[in-house]
Amino acid sequence: MYDRAGYGESDPNPMRSLKSEASDIEELVDKLQLGPKVYVIGVSLGCYPAWSCLRRIPNRLEGIALVVPYINYKWSSLPSDLVKDDYRKGLLRWMFRVARYTPRLLHWWVTQKLFPSSTALEQNHAFYSDKDLEVLKKTPGYQLFTQKRLRKRSVFDSLRLDFMVAFGKWDFDPMDLPNPYPQKESRVHIWQGYEDKVVPVQLQRFVSQKLPWIRYHEVPDGGHLLVYDGAVCEAILRSLLLGEDPPLYIPKLDI
Known part of the structure; x- marks a missing residue:
């Protein structure tokens, strides 16, 4: 690796x-x-x-x-019939635009604690299956996308650039x-x-x-x-x- x-x-x-x-x-x-x-x-x-x-x-x-x-x-x-009703498409489009044009706003949003945000992924059933949640419980070292990691600007910037290439x-x-x-x-x-x-x-x-x-x-x-x-x-x-x-x-x- x-x-x-x-x-x-x-x-x-x-x-x-x-x-x-x-x-x-x-x-x-x-x-x-x-x-x-x-x-x-x-x-x-x-x-x-x-x-x-x-x-x-x-x-x-x-x-x-x-x-x-x-x-x-x-x-x-x-094919349009497979993606037109997929909520992920709209979510990714929104995230891509924010990541590209207002990265500071995105960094604040994914690390703030005042409101629920899509970065509360550690135990979020919207993103993880039951089997995934079992993995998270058994893998304490798993920290991808956690707010603690994303507070580091270098980590956030690397993920943002990765995201923009992957979905650009x-x-x-x-x-x-x-x-x-x-x-x-x-x-x-x-x-x-x-x-x-x-x-x-x-x-x-x-x-x-x-x-x-x-x-x-x-x-x-x-x-x-x-x-x-x-x-x-x-x-x-x-x-x-x-x-x-x-x-x-x-x-x-x-x-």
Whole structure:
């Protein structure tokens, strides 16, 4: 694992982009002399760099797993009947505008205590499934998006820049990507929780159906934090590294 720009020990990059994320990964691989190909795992918001790797450096990937990848509602290929009534689309549009034009207001809103705000995510049923809430109780070190972390301006700014790239205008639509591995020389996976309240399972299924060369796995009772489930995490790694396809996570498509 490594710290992307603005996280942990890495310096912020105010000019970060889809292209720079893939370039950073390739440069790191070369600097550490990890070899011609590596495995990449992207989780949640961290999946846009993984998509960029598929687009820009597929020849450097031995395998890649996108775990509960966010959906960018600006992708032109998304069908209107699936997104027109999705409240997440309007919420993300509002957050994107505020993050872009009034970042100070957003920072105040997500850290203030006078009114309820969407940053009270630690125990919020609107964002977390029952399984997610169990994970939070058992994982005291989990602090993503908590007000305590976001009070640090450096943390807030890094998340804001990440958010703006992830949900801004992309220079490609993932659904238009051709199969980079026609000889099955590398493996690509998407892992999605059926009970995920952050990323709609219907949209993830649509993405997987548009890209049949990606192996789609669905965790029946999984939420957005499914990677913190030990059994699921092991299945993700075994599938990526060994090519296993656990029957438990074969989706039962009902749409």
